[in-house]
Amino acid sequence: MKLKRYSTLMVLALGLAFGTAQAADPIIIKFSHVVAAGTPKGKAADYFAKLVGEKTQGRVKVEVYHNSTLYKDKEEMEALQMGAVQMLAPSLSKFRPLGVKEFEVFDLPFIFDDYTELHRVTQGPIGKSLLNKLEPKGIKGLAYWDNGFKSFSANRPLHELADYKGLKMRIQSSKVLDAQMRALGTIPQVMAFSEVYQALQTGVVDGTENPISNLYTQKMHEVQKHLSLTNHGYLGYGVITNKKFWDGLPADVRGQLEGAMTEATAYANKIAKEENDDALAAVRKSGKTRVYTPSNADRQELKRALFPVHKVFASSIDETLVQSIYKETGFDPNKL
Numbered sequence: 001m002k003l004k005r006y007s008t009l010m011v012l013a014l015g016l017a018f019g020t021a022q023a024a025d026p027i028i029i030k031f032s033h034v035v036a037a038g039t040p041k042g043k044a045a046d047y048f049a050k051l052v053g054e055k056t057q058g059r060v061k062v063e064v065y066h067n068s069t070l071y072k073d074k075e076e077m078e079a080l081q082m083g084a085v086q087m088l089a090p091s092l093s094k095f096r097p098l099g100v101k102e103f104e105v106f107d108l109p110f111i112f113d114d115y116t117e118l119h120r121v122t123q124g125p126i127g128k129s130l131l132n133k134l135e136p137k138g139i140k141g142l143a144y145w146d147n148g149f150k151s152f153s154a155n156r157p158l159h160e161l162a163d164y165k166g167l168k169m170r171i172q173s174s175k176v177l178d179a180q181m182r183a184l185g186t187i188p189q190v191m192a193f194s195e196v197y198q199a200l201q202t203g204v205v206d207g208t209e210n211p212i213s214n215l216y217t218q219k220m221h222e223v224q225k226h227l228s229l230t231n232h233g234y235l236g237y238g239v240i241t242n243k244k245f246w247d248g249l250p251a252d253v254r255g256q257l258e259g260a261m262t263e264a265t266a267y268a269n270k271i272a273k274e275e276n277d278d279a280l281a282a283v284r285k286s287g288k289t290r291v292y293t294p295s296n297a298d299r300q301e302l303k304r305a306l307f308p309v310h311k312v313f314a315s316s317i318d319e320t321l322v323q324s325i326y327k328e329t330g331f332d333p334n335k336l
């Protein structure tokens with residue numbers, strides 16, 4: 001009798017302890033990224049965290065680490081593979097080290113003229129099949145989040161092709177971007193995003209390329225006297241997670257996270273253009289950077305100068321993929 005009461009108490013105590021532990025220990029998702037909180041990616045990550053808290057009623061907690069506070073570019077990829085962080089949204093230009101070369105297609109200069117063309121790819125079957133290619137590498141691709149179209153900046157006006165010659169330009173770690181910069185006669189230098197401001201300030205590099213939201217939120221406009229609105233390439237993100245972690249989640253939780261991701265993606269892609277437009281207005285207002293809008297003829301000249309990059313990389317990326325994107329977007333190399 002005594003023994004029975006004792007074991008009942010034990011069961012009760014254990015149950016309580018377990019119950020408390022469950023309530024007190026939510027599943028933690030560390031979401032690390034390298035740009036500021038006030039960018040399209042930073043805002044979408046915060047929104048995702050909020051939605052997850054609501055949908056799972058606190059069972060899952062997403063901790064967002066903005067602005068390289070947890071990991072820098074290269075480290076964050078390694079951390080994801082090791083399971084030290086559960087979610088990232090690196091720029092598509094940084095996917096090559098994951099072992100899927102096809103993502104380099106997003107770096108081809110002028111491959112998308114606007115968000116509509118881009119979405120035909122990222123929100124259609126091509127985008128989905130690219131994300132699927134990550135799975136054998138232990139990565140689950142959840143969504144594409146937009147940022148925007150890149151512009152060149154430097155401390156000298158960038159009006160004509162000749163203006164680019166000899167400039168040292170910071171790039172993300174991408175062979176396609178390296179070739180793009182060389183095609184302009186510049187000297188590319190790979191550098192983590194967190195180091196760009198200082199490198200521009202101290203003259204380690206002369207210029208860079210980025211959507212304006214990144215330029216402005218890192219205060220790069222304070223150390224770049226000229227900005228040329230070239231919109232010559234796209235910069236956006238793949239939201240990724242560790243596949244083992246994802247597959248190990250309870251099915252109902254995974255469903256809630258997927259729902260939150262769908263809503264956060266719609267939000268990210270809705271605000272991206274606005275955020276970049278607002279950032280451009282703020283750069284103009286600051287009076288620190290002279291903003292130049294190239295004429296159609298200038299842009300055409302830039303396009304022609306950069307098209308050889310497509311020819312060099314099409315076969316190593318995947319000729320069929322490149323052609324299928326041209327078909328989706330209406331890109332016609334014969335009309336350059």
Ligand code: LMR
Nearest residue numbers: 034035091172193210214
């Ligand atoms: C860069 O390194 O320039 C970008 O990838 C930063 C980002 O995540 O937008």
